[in-house]
Amino acid sequence: MSENNLPIKLVLQKTTDIMKNTGGGEMKFFGDVTPQLKDEIIDKFEFLLSFYEDVFLEGENIPAIGKITVKPEAIAKSHKPSDLCRNCPIIGSEDLNEIYIKISKKAVQETIALVKNPPSQKFKANMTAISDIQPIRPEEKISSMLQSAAEENFDSIKKEIKIKLFDFDDDFDNAQIWNYVRRKIRQFHLDNNYKIISYGEHIKFLKMEVNSYEDIITLASINGVKTVSFFQEYSLPRNDFSAIELQTLLDSEYRDSDVTIGIIDGGISDDNAFLKPFIMAREEYVNKAYQNPKHATFIASTIQYGNMLNNITVATSYRFKFVDIVAIPNSDKDYGLTDSISEDDLMEIIEEVMEKYSGSTKIWNMSLGIENKPCDSTMSDLGVFLDYIQDKYHVQIFVSSGNINVLPLRNWPPQNGIGEHDRLISPADSVRAVTVGSVALFDSDSSIVKYNEPSPFSPRGPGANYVVKPDIVDYGGNLSTSYIIKGLGVKGMDPYGNIIEGNGTSYSTPRSLQKYASIYDEMVDPDLLLAKAMLIHSARMKSRERLDERPDNIKYYGFGIPSENIQDILQCSEDNVTLVFKQKITQGSHLEMYDFPYPKSLIKNNKYIGEIGMTLAYLPPLDPKYGQEYCRTNIDVSFGTYSYLQNGKIDYKGQVPLEAKWDEKFEAARVENGFKWSPIKSYYRKLRKGIKIGDGWKLRIDLTARNGMYVPSQEFVLVITIRDSNGNDIYSEIVNGLRERGYITNNIETKYQVRQRQ
Secondary structure, eight states: OOTTOEEOEEEOOOGGGEEEOOOOOOOOOSSOOOHHHHHHHHHHHHHHHHHTHHHHHHOTTOOEEEEEEEOGGGOSGGGOOTTTTSSSOEEEOSSTTEEEEEEOHHHHHHHHHHHHSOOSHHHHHHHHTEEEEEEOOHHHHBOHHHHHHHHHHGGGTTTOEEEEEOOOSOHHHHHHHHHHHHHHHHHTTOOSSEEEEEETTTEEEEEEOOSSHHHHHHHHTSTTEEEEEEOOEEOOOOOOEEEOOOOOOOOSOOEEEEEEEEEEESOOOTTOTTTGGGEEEEEEOSOGGGOOOHHHHHHHHHHHHHHHHTTOOOSOOEEEEEEEEEOSOOOOTTTSOOOOEEHHHHHHHHHHHHHHHTTTOOEEEEOOOOTTOBOOSSOOHHHHHHHHHHHHHTOEEEEEOOOOOSSSOOOSSOOTTOTTTTBOBTTTTOSSSEEEEEEOSOOOTTBSSOTTSBOTTOOBOOOGGGOOOSSEEEEOOOOBTTOOOTTTSEEEEOTTSOEEEEOSHHHHHHHHHHHHHHHHHHBSSOOHHHHHHHHHHHHHHHSHHHHHSOGGGHHHHTTOOOOSOHHHHHEEBTTEEEEEEEEEEETTEEEEEEEEOOOGGGEETTEEOSEEEEEEEEOOOBOGGGGGGOBOEEEEEEEEEEEEOTTSOEEEEEOSOBSSOOOOOSHHHHHHHHOTTOSEEEEEEEOSSOEEOOSEEEEEEEEEEOTTOOOSEEEEEEEEEEEOTTOOOHHHHHHHHHHHTTOOEEEOOBHHHHHHHO
16 A cells, blocks of 8 residues: 555544542532622512513412523523522523523412522522523514515515424423413414424424414514514526636546435536436426526536536546426526525425435535525524435535625735624524535636635625634636626536536535545445534635634635545545544543544654644534523534643643634634534644643544533544655654554455455
8 A cells, every 4th residue: 555545543442541520510609699799689570560460360380481691791591590490490591691491370470489599509600600681572673684675575475484382391381371372373363374383393383374463563572482483485506607628628537436425406417418417316396497407417417427527637537417496496587487495395395305215316416595694693594404314314415605796805914894784594504414614716807805815705604603614725716896797707517417617505515425425435434523523624724814814704714715625535545644533422421531642753953843733523413592592502622732730630732723713712712713612613723833842642523502401422523634744654653653542443445445445
């Protein structure tokens, strides 16, 4: 085996690496427990009693909802007022400093009695963490998008009203509140046309038709209603095409893959002879008169032939099979009849398709979005739905980050005063999906941005709860300062097999999907999460200089641009070693690997040198009841040096920092600036000046669960790459060192390596 075709090593878990956690969070007071504080809290609870008096008179089993706001310094899970809420249990949240509680008349009265005579120090500490306690008022429940849409054209949404109820995580309470809300709807004579839509345990809506905005206000006034919004309409993204001269096509060699890719879009053209042979199945949900195959055909051609069409050299070209889902109608008036699809109908189609095809088709492309529907701090309903789909059917979905359609488009670096109109577009906030933004492949003297800079139409992150979105970027086009595409877009194919060029994150998305599918195909034992970790790890290691230029770059690039050559991602060289830890961690413990075999070749002048990059990927439990606390577990990694002190204790220092640094001590800052709770994390450091040699290196992995949650175990994938710029054989040093320390390692074998041995 050649020195540049060495296998990545999978490090198996040792039971001796599992360590029990010791100690716990220190009880903290955020002020004094004074008679005035007691009176203020009692007054707030008594106001809840008066606000919900009509509800409590109607039935003692009907739950109501209060909202506790905690002080900024008390946001961390260890300071959640769970003892104060012993009778009014926490049922969810929205913003990081908010907590929803279930209340009843009896529970509030019991809580007031406890506030008067606090039963414990913990209860007193909880009292000092409280900033406010309020009921949920009607005006809080009406979404800003609904208010704006109602002002513009109420008739267009009045049949699409979406109502979400509070979820009490209790079958009896949920039955009570659903019966109560439906009873109120009948009393208000709003039950002429409504239906219940549900998926899984956590996704459930009422879809209703109303006559006026006053009906919206009435619905929002009903106890138990959490939000009133409307089902969005989806159509194909705006086609930004420019025809160019036909070139000599398909003279390259391809490897036909057994991997099937699903494309949920407007349909792949049967008139394209280069794509038709690879369409294995098709489902049509759009009438022929409303179909427009331009968009999906360009996407399919990008997956199949994108590298060749854009003169990008790769070692191996793959051709995949397609499942063609014609779900999105035409939106181009110049092409023909136009239509759209409602959010609930799209959900129904996706689940139906997954029921039929997810067993054989594990990778899916969805390049769609809602214009001018930027993602905010709370997960979008379609984003939550896509997460549910990926969990239930064990598939990986790629989604585009959306396109900026409001002028001015963004320059690079971003100009001042651009505002918020360049934010990600729903459902790009899906946590499980790989969200893809765009960078420029071609540039000119008059182009808005230059090669490898974020495309002027590509939105920026982050996603909800400050999760890194887009995850990665790829080539999706560019524009001139006069907004002309010619010569600056990426090339694909039209419905008839002609070569054209286009712009959009719709076209960068299938490029990244193609890389992911190639990684997945090359694995002898395919693994969706491992393929995702390897793709993102490649992006970070390839794009380290771009991301290091300034901290905010990650909002535009995500973790960067993955390598074009799949073999670069799936193999090592003697001076570039990649290890994979695909292991599990249990709550109440952590993993610790002492005496990690850091290569002796990377010790110079009594200092450690080299380059270290780490990517962590895991699938945390998700729960939309908790808003910005949607991701329910956090895994963190620390890799650094330790020394034994004279008193026998160990002095340890983490040496490979997270992608974003934070200095603030409060939880909100740690979430916003440190990627806490983010299910993909990146760590990187180049030891330019070296660090003082110690007694060894240690790798530590920790698991933290949200307040009150128990997680038996959590699987994760950690990818670590260590590089030596001097070309020494550190591969043998590390692999032999692991063996000497009792670790069992397996090769992550690829089909390429198998073919090379034949």
